[in-house]
Amino acid sequence: MSYENVNSTLGADFRLRPSATPRFASQVQAFVSPLLARYGIVLGFLALWQIASTQGWVNPSVFPPLDLILSALWDSLASGALLDDIAISLQRSGIAFAAAVVIGIPLGLVMGQARIVEQALDPLLQFFRQTSALALYPVFILLLGLGETSKVFVIFWATLFPILLATIGGVKEVDTKLVEMARTYGAGRLTIFRRVVLPASVPAIFVGLRLSATTALLLLIAAEMIGANKGIGFQVMNAQYNFQIPLMFAAILLLALLGLVANAVLVLLQRRLCRWAQPNA
Amino acid sequence: MSLAPATLRGEVTIRHLSKSFTLDGRPLPVLADVNLQVRSGESLAIVGASGSGKTTLLRILAGLDDADSGEVLIDGRAVKGVGSERAVIFQEPRLLPWLTVLENVAFGLDTRGVSRQEARSRARRYVQLVGLQSFENAYPRQLSGGMAQRVGIARALAVQPEILLLDEPLGALDAMTKISMQQELTRIWRDEDVTTILVTHDLEEAIYLADRILILPREKNAEPRLIEIDLPRPRDRSSPEFVRHREELLRLFGLH
Ligand SMILES: Nc1ncnc2c1ncn2[C@@H]1O[C@H](COP(=O)(O)OP(=O)(O)OP(=O)(O)O)[C@@H](O)[C@H]1O
Numbered sequence: 164m165s166y167e168n169v170n171s172t173l174g175a176d177f178r179l180r181p182s183a184t185p186r187f188a189s190q191v192q193a194f195v196s197p198l199l200a201r202y203g204i205v206l207g208f209l210a211l212w213q214i215a216s217t218q219g220w221v222n223p224s225v226f227p228p229l230d231l232i233l234s235a236l237w238d239s240l241a242s243g244a245l246l247d248d249i250a251i252s253l254q255r256s257g258i259a260f261a262a263a264v265v266i267g268i269p270l271g272l273v274m275g276q277a278r279i280v281e282q283a284l285d286p287l288l289q290f291f292r293q294t295s296a297l298a299l300y301p302v303f304i305l306l307l308g309l310g311e312t313s314k315v316f317v318i319f320w321a322t323l324f325p326i327l328l329a330t331i332g333g334v335k336e337v338d339t340k341l342v343e344m345a346r347t348y349g350a351g352r353l354t355i356f357r358r359v360v361l362p363a364s365v366p367a368i369f370v371g372l373r374l375s376a377t378t379a380l381l382l383l384i385a386a387e388m389i390g391a392n393k394g395i396g397f398q399v400m401n402a403q404y405n406f407q408i409p410l411m412f413a414a415i416l417l418l419a420l421l422g423l424v425a426n427a428v429l430v431l432l433q434r435r436l437c438r439w440a441q442p443n444a
Numbered sequence: 445m446s447l448a449p450a451t452l453r454g455e456v457t458i459r460h461l462s463k464s465f466t467l468d469g470r471p472l473p474v475l476a477d478v479n480l481q482v483r484s485g486e487s488l489a490i491v492g493a494s495g496s497g498k499t500t501l502l503r504i505l506a507g508l509d510d511a512d513s514g515e516v517l518i519d520g521r522a523v524k525g526v527g528s529e530r531a532v533i534f535q536e537p538r539l540l541p542w543l544t545v546l547e548n549v550a551f552g553l554d555t556r557g558v559s560r561q562e563a564r565s566r567a568r569r570y571v572q573l574v575g576l577q578s579f580e581n582a583y584p585r586q587l588s589g590g591m592a593q594r595v596g597i598a599r600a601l602a603v604q605p606e607i608l609l610l611d612e613p614l615g616a617l618d619a620m621t622k623i624s625m626q627q628e629l630t631r632i633w634r635d636e637d638v639t640t641i642l643v644t645h646d647l648e649e650a651i652y653l654a655d656r657i658l659i660l661p662r663e664k665n666a667e668p669r670l671i672e673i674d675l676p677r678p679r680d681r682s683s684p685e686f687v688r689h690r691e692e693l694l695r696l697f698g699l700h
Pocket residue numbers: 465466467474492493494495496497498499500501645
């Protein structure tokens with residue numbers, strides 16, 4: 164069969180398809196369907212919420228309709244009422260997250276490389292990992308008082324472990340064949356660390372960073388539950404206490420949105436740092 | 445000893461080399477009193493059944509493993525550990541995925557403290573030598589298996605070693621890529637003044653590339669055999685002499 168023949172059979176096939184589908188519609192579909200695949204369940208859930216609430220399937224004073232939540236969010240942002248809370252919350256999460264990064268990554272790099280250090284610290288690590296940061300919050304309060312320190316510390320504690328464990332995992336998974344290759348070119352321990360181990364661990368470290376960033380924000384609700392009079396987490400509790408349910412959901416939504424932003428920032432950073440790992444860079 | 449004469453560059457002497465591993469608590473002898481002299485600029489192929497100790501021998505030569513007894517001399521000096529006069533090409537390309545082709549080729553120059561600029565220009569020359577100049581800025585995942593292996597070869601050549609150690613470097617490639625890479629290797633070895641020790645289990649590859657072939661026996665007390673391949677290059681795989689060598693090797697392996 165010649166080339167032309169192949170083409171003409173293909174052409175016939177195409178003509179068999181419903182020619183009524185206009186180009187524009189198919190372009191819209193090409194744009195919408197991945198979105199739908201990705202966010203379909205979320206959108207469906209939100210739609211269900213809205214309908215259930217307005218139709219009275221659920222108690223609207225407990226699950227207020229979305230438009231009420233959104234307008235509560237908008238009002239408190241536009242009036243500037245929440246801005247102070249956002250600032251103090253970001254400060255708490257930010258300091259805790261930064262400390263977790265500054266301690267977790269170097270410690271993880273050392274633990275992943277030095278068997279002795281890892282063996283010495285591993286039981287401790289496993290123990291603390293199994294103990295939820297929230298369960299230790301009373302202990303932190305007892306030790307550090309009710310002020311800022313214990314709030315930052317409980318968030319730090321919760322964010323430290325994902326970063327630490329991801330970093331250890333990343334270092335341990337480094338291909339030993341690459342290390343051996345570097346060795347044949349006369350690379351010493353430091354060079355191997357800098358040029359092989361560290362770059363190879365970056366993707367794994369980012370997994371931990373992203374998990375920790377989200378945790379740092381969501382944990383505000385718990386951290387600001389006690390002994391706080393400002394903060395997004397405090398607003399969640401306070402609104403609940405005063406039965407301002409739309410405001411409560413608005414504050415939760417705000418935390419979730421901040422989490423999404425933090426995640427997006429980290430994804431962007433990861434893309435820049437790991438261009439080599441992307442399918443079409 | 446006084447200064448070695450220039451002709452001694454890349455000469456390898458193996459003396460009474462022995463190595464055994466422990467398997468299930470019992471010693472497993474792999475190399476027993478291996479003696480060998482590889483001439484400067486010579487290309488030696490090592491063949492032998494699977495498990496006969498080819499990789500073990502090469503890793504000791506590379507300085508990646510230690511022998512139990514015996515010694516390796518390079519240009520008359522006993523060596524221990526890795527050294528800048530040797531470069532290794534493994535079966536897998538072992539490229540660093542976060543570096544471009546050019547950066548990968550420059551890697552061995554970087555680790556040896558060659559200046560960035562000098563390293564880049566030398567790397568560029570070797571990328572060209574293996575015909576990948578249009579892929580200088582590609583990342584390893586964008587390369588085919590054969591291309592990646594060529595990058596590995598360029599990286600090894602770029603450090604201008606006296607001795608090139610290769611462990612089944614073409615073993616993972618398809619038959620056609622393999623043949624074209626063998627031709628390329630002959631060309632490269634003619635241009636680069638380097639002693640090569642090549643482990644392979646492809647008898648035809650050994651005859652095509654090597655000046656001499658060392659056959660490692662399976663029984664540890666049998667003597668290793670050496671076969672001289674005295675054919676002009678580039679070699680013709682279908683010439684009667686070539687075919688005769690292949691038959692001789694097959695007979696030695698009891699396959700003919
Ligand atoms: N690190 C090790 N520990 C224990 N035994 C080993 C080790 N490395 C190799 N051996 C043993 O040494 C013997 C020779 O292995 P080697 O890898 O040198 O064989 P080879 O000739 O390269 O084989 P192949 O052609 O399959 O690559 C084998 O029996 C193997 O089981």
